[in-house]
Amino acid sequence: MTQVPFVDLSANYRAIAAEIDEAMSQVLSHCDFVLGRAVSAFEKDFAAFVNTQHAIGVATGLDALRLSLMALGIGPGDEVVLPANTFIATALAVSEVGARPVLVDCDCDTFNLDPAQLDRATTSRTKALIAVHLTGQAADMDAILEVARRRGLPVIEDACQAHGATYKGRPCGSLGSLGCFSFYPGKNLGAYGDGGLITTNDAFLAEHLRCLRNYGQKVKYAHVLKGVNSRLDTLQAAVLGVKLKHLPAWNAARQQHAAKYRELLQGCGDITFQTSSTYSSHVYHLFVIRTAHRDGLQAHLNARGVQTGVHYPSPIHLQQAYQDLGYRQGDFPRAERLAAEMLSLPMYPELEDKQIAHVIESAQEFFARENPPIVDGSPHARAPGSS
Ligand SMILES: *Cc1c(COP(=O)(O)O)cnc(C)c1O
Numbered sequence: 001m002t003q004v005p006f007v008d009l010s011a012n013y014r015a016i017a018a019e020i021d022e023a024m025s026q027v028l029s030h031c032d033f034v035l036g037r038a039v040s041a042f043e044k045d046f047a048a049f050v051n052t053q054h055a056i057g058v059a060t061g062l063d064a065l066r067l068s069l070m071a072l073g074i075g076p077g078d079e080v081v082l083p084a085n086t087f088i089a090t091a092l093a094v095s096e097v098g099a100r101p102v103l104v105d106c107d108c109d110t111f112n113l114d115p116a117q118l119d120r121a122t123t124s125r126t127k128a129l130i131a132v133h134l135t136g137q138a139a140d141m142d143a144i145l146e147v148a149r150r151r152g153l154p155v156i157e158d159a160c161q162a163h164g165a166t167y168k169g170r171p172c173g174s175l176g177s178l179g180c181f182s183f184y185p186g187k188n189l190g191a192y193g194d195g196g197l198i199t200t201n202d203a204f205l206a207e208h209l210r211c212l213r214n215y216g217q218k219v220k221y222a223h224v225l226k227g228v229n230s231r232l233d234t235l236q237a238a239v240l241g242v243k244l245k246h247l248p249a250w251n252a253a254r255q256q257h258a259a260k261y262r263e264l265l266q267g268c269g270d271i272t273f274q275t276s277s278t279y280s281s282h283v284y285h286l287f288v289i290r291t292a293h294r295d296g297l298q299a300h301l302n303a304r305g306v307q308t309g310v311h312y313p314s315p316i317h318l319q320q321a322y323q324d325l326g327y328r329q330g331d332f333p334r335a336e337r338l339a340a341e342m343l344s345l346p347m348y349p350e351l352e353d354k355q356i357a358h359v360i361e362s363a364q365e366f367f368a369r370e371n372p373p374i375v376d377g378s379p380h381a382r383a384p385g386s387s
Pocket residue numbers: 060061062063086087089090132158160161181182183184194195196
């Protein structure tokens with residue numbers, strides 16, 4: 001039976017092994033393992049890629065967010081607004097600096113933060129907005145930036161799923177005050193371990209971040225800030241420098257796979273797709289479908305050798321770790337509904353046509369065999385008693 005992994009990192013490595021091995025052995029011969037030359041070279045290349053003046057490599061995507069908040073001087077007593085429908089890291093960064101995450105619901109079609117909810121969530125304590133470009137599609141930045149301008153707030157872009165995505169032709173990570181990227185191995189641009197980076201056009205913030213990530217020192221042992229140790233590893237930067245050159249082609253391959261999924265899954269059971277916004281080029285970090293029969297379909301695909309994921313099974317406000325925020329079930333109905341209906345299909349550049357065909361046939365088989373009822377006549381109505 002055809003096996004379709006959710007991502008295939010070894011296929012990716014095989015295709016570029018010679019280049020990677022060469023770049024790594026360069027670092028080994030220089031032995032500049034911490035903030036070495038591959039780090040500054042990659043920062044320069046990535047800044048050019050995102051079209052910002054500065055790029056600062058850090059240890060993880062979570063740290064990119066955390067250090068961005070620190071650089072903006074956000075801390076205890078402050079509030080930061082972010083979407084309920086995101087990966088936990090977006091909220092954790094806010095908690096880590098001692099501020100309070102304030103959540104807003106998403107748009108059901110694009111899955112991204114609904115800008116219409118922002119005004120209600122913003123108070124005199126709000127110090128920043130975090131826009132997440134979820135699944136690889138830009139959030140509605142003009143609307144978000146308009147609220148931010150009116151309220152005098154900086155916008156941090158969580159672009160951890162959006163390497164190479166654009167909003168009205170401009171790269172994600174260049175639209176707000178600060179752009180945060182993760183190089184977790186499974187991301188569109190992934191290291192061989194952890195990595196992260198912050199982009200900005202603000203020279204003052206850039207300088208501050210370089211200092212913060214390296215023990216708060218500008219000159220060795222002269223500590224001007226209470227900084228942290230969060231540096232992009234030189235070996236990882238060397239890997240990322242090689243992979244960045246391939247990223248446009250890899251993103252294009254993801255887009256082709258997505259187009260195939262969309263075309264061939266059209267009309268399959270009650271499956272619907274994330275709406276492609278007119279303003280964003282989607283780089284498909286994830287390919288997400290919606291169905292009221294999510295759990296059944298997932299089990300069936302798994303039995304047919306197709307690995308899928310749910311991103312994410314619980315919105316932030318229903319996570320145990322965030323019970324202290326005092327939110328309840330029902331507070332963000334759209335995020336809750338998406339969490340029950342979303343399913344991420346296998347997506348990576350090396351995905352083969354026969355694997356895509358197998359995913360599609362297996363899904364068609366599920367809906368034909370099980371003939372699951374369309375509940376309520378509405379495609380996404382929930383079965384009674386389901387939770
Ligand atoms: C991956 C991710 C992060 C965190 O990145 P790490 O490198 O794992 O710390 C933050 N936000 C979003 C939306 C992500 O997908």
